[in-house]
Amino acid sequence: MLHSWDAGAVRAAEEPLLAAGEPLMARASFALATRVASLLRETRGRAGGSRVVLLVGSGHNGGDALHAGALLARRGVAVSAVLTTERVHAEGLAALRAAHGHVLAVDHDDQAVPDAVAAALATADVVLDGLLGLGGRGGVRGPAARLVAHVAQARPRPVVVAVDLPSGVGVDDGTRNGVVLDADLTVTFGAYKPALLLPPAAAAAGRVELVDIGLAPAGPPAVARLEAHDVAALWPVPAPDAHKYVRGVLGVVTGSARYPGAAVLTVAGAVRAGVGMVRYIGSAGPQVLAAHPEVVVGDGRVQAWVVGSGVAPDDDEQRRRVRDALVHAVGHDEPVVVDAGALDLLPDAVPAHVVLTPHAGELAALLTARGEHVARADVEAAPLAHARRAHDLTGATVLLKGGTTVVAGPHGATYAQADGPSWLATAGAGDVLAGVVGALLAGRAADAVADPTLPAALAAAAALVHGRAAGHANPGGPVTAGDVADALPAVVAGVLRA
Numbered sequence: 001m002l003h004s005w006d007a008g009a010v011r012a013a014e015e016p017l018l019a020a021g022e023p024l025m026a027r028a029s030f031a032l033a034t035r036v037a038s039l040l041r042e043t044r045g046r047a048g049g050s051r052v053v054l055l056v057g058s059g060h061n062g063g064d065a066l067h068a069g070a071l072l073a074r075r076g077v078a079v080s081a082v083l084t085t086e087r088v089h090a091e092g093l094a095a096l097r098a099a100h101g102h103v104l105a106v107d108h109d110d111q112a113v114p115d116a117v118a119a120a121l122a123t124a125d126v127v128l129d130g131l132l133g134l135g136g137r138g139g140v141r142g143p144a145a146r147l148v149a150h151v152a153q154a155r156p157r158p159v160v161v162a163v164d165l166p167s168g169v170g171v172d173d174g175t176r177n178g179v180v181l182d183a184d185l186t187v188t189f190g191a192y193k194p195a196l197l198l199p200p201a202a203a204a205a206g207r208v209e210l211v212d213i214g215l216a217p218a219g220p221p222a223v224a225r226l227e228a229h230d231v232a233a234l235w236p237v238p239a240p241d242a243h244k245y246v247r248g249v250l251g252v253v254t255g256s257a258r259y260p261g262a263a264v265l266t267v268a269g270a271v272r273a274g275v276g277m278v279r280y281i282g283s284a285g286p287q288v289l290a291a292h293p294e295v296v297v298g299d300g301r302v303q304a305w306v307v308g309s310g311v312a313p314d315d316d317e318q319r320r321r322v323r324d325a326l327v328h329a330v331g332h333d334e335p336v337v338v339d340a341g342a343l344d345l346l347p348d349a350v351p352a353h354v355v356l357t358p359h360a361g362e363l364a365a366l367l368t369a370r371g372e373h374v375a376r377a378d379v380e381a382a383p384l385a386h387a388r389r390a391h392d393l394t395g396a397t398v399l400l401k402g403g404t405t406v407v408a409g410p411h412g413a414t415y416a417q418a419d420g421p422s423w424l425a426t427a428g429a430g431d432v433l434a435g436v437v438g439a440l441l442a443g444r445a446a447d448a449v450a451d452p453t454l455p456a457a458l459a460a461a462a463a464l465v466h467g468r469a470a471g472h473a474n475p476g477g478p479v480t481a482g483d484v485a486d487a488l489p490a491v492v493a494g495v496l497r498a
């Protein structure tokens with residue numbers, strides 16, 4: 001599992017080490033210089049003779065860049081530092097000067113990027129972004145912002161290495177504030193920060209390399225990302241003597257006369273993820289049976305539910321069945337996945353084993369219905385904050401679908417899963433995901449009710465398997481929702497071997 005800690009926790013972990021005189025910045029900048037040197041060797045064959053430009057802000061992040069620049073200069077790299085404020089890390093600057101690095105500056109009166117700076121950037125093999133790190137608040141401002149815009153527009157674009165974090169991201173909430181310099185590589189120190197896992201900021205980080213500088217952040221992580229072996233530990237693998245009822249029966253109230261395919265796809269997700277049995281309730285029974293003869297159509301005892309996928313707003317009968325299932329599930333402590341057309345039928349307050357699976361637009365509508373006046377773009381700009389808000393308002397575990405899927409549950413349980421290719425953004429893929437989440441909740445129904453943080457982990461596990469299934473179905477190319485479902489058994493088997 002990847003864990004990330006917010007700025008406060010990282011600083012708290014640094015404090016005693018700094019007090020004990022541990023050379024954290026020396027470790028960080030040495031590791032940074034080493035990574036940049038190997039990047040230069042990869043791209044140019046050798047580090048010596050190449051050109052590196054440092055973008056330097058006022059804090060320790062700029063200090064890391066300056067010290068790393070000094071080490072690179074000593075290895076024969078032509079290093080130019082662009083100081084964006086009058087006050088920069090003094091020791092770092094002295095080290096760079098001693099190593100014969102060039103020092104350039106932009107100041108507040110400069111309306112454009114000075115010629116000498118533009119010339120250095122135009123021939124740079126690597127640009128090191130040391131403008132803002134843990135201490136960054138709000139977007140990059142002033143001359144630094146003009147520099148960032150200049151580099152971002154440069155063609156060809158130099159390779160950008162972010163120091164600790166891409167400057168301009170919200171360290172703890174994963175937002176992008178104004179101009180952000182998208183990096184090819186981020187060398188991060190001591191621990192992942194939430195912005196390196198969360199959308200939309202994580203996309204700015206490029207590849208992330210974590211450097212151990214001796215930090216040991218305490219307390220629960222802010223945001224986690226499951227890996228295959230974590231999912232294997234969560235997966236409800238049948239015991240040798242299991243029968244279908246023990247393994248979990250999933251009640252599925254999805255699809256409608258207008259969208260019968262959604263019923264077929266939800267069921268496909270559930271049965272291919274390995275649920276013991278599905279009971280389907282709704283008008284799409286014939287289509288579901290044609291595709292999945294193992295399904296039982298009609299009422300009966302279940303351990304968990306999936307409701308709402310493809311339930312049209314004007315299908316009064318199916319909406320009544322969804323409402324009945326929701327009331328029954330909440331009243332009988334049965335976990336339930338609430339998707340799409342069921343989201344507006346959610347009771348005011350529900351337990352955490354109710355898992356909502358909205359996309360950004362649906363989450364905006366849900367929050368707006370609860371008096372928050374949120375637009376889809378607001379959710380996309382700050383997915384975690386909105387998913388968490390929805391959890392706070394409803395009590396439900398919230399799985400917010402997107403290129404990176406964010407899950408927010410009780411006691412701070414938070415996951416960001418980036419397992420699928422962009423091809424997964426295809427009609428019906430969400431219906432399959434709802435079925436996979438349902439299968440996991442049915443298989444671990446009692447556990448999911450007993451441990452209110454477990455539904456979030458199970459939802460994240462479902463997102464991982466669903467995302468990988470899309471990649472497995474057709475590596476590098478388009479997939480249909482049905483292809484994703486068909487790939488699930490092999491992907492689950494692969495994950496269980498991890």
Ligand SMILES: NC(=O)C1=CN([C@@H]2O[C@H](COP(=O)(O)OP(=O)(O)OC[C@H]3O[C@@H](n4cnc5c(N)ncnc54)[C@H](OP(=O)(O)O)[C@@H]3O)[C@@H](O)[C@H]2O)[C@@H](O)CC1
Pocket residue numbers: 014018024025026028029057058059060061062064131132133134135136137138139140141163164165189213
């Ligand atoms: N501590 C350690 O031992 C280690 C730390 N390490 C490194 O230190 C980094 C954290 O350093 P940091 O705390 O100095 O914060 P950093 O982000 O460099 O700069 C903050 C400065 O920027 C300013 N500022 C803020 N927002 C701004 C904005 N939007 N636009 C413009 N300016 C803005 C703010 O000024 P203020 O507004 O507060 O006057 C403040 O002066 C961390 O990411 C890692 O790289 C490693 O070496 C490992 C050991």
Ligand SMILES: [K+]
Pocket residue numbers: 061129130131132133162163164165166167
């Ligand atoms: K940075």
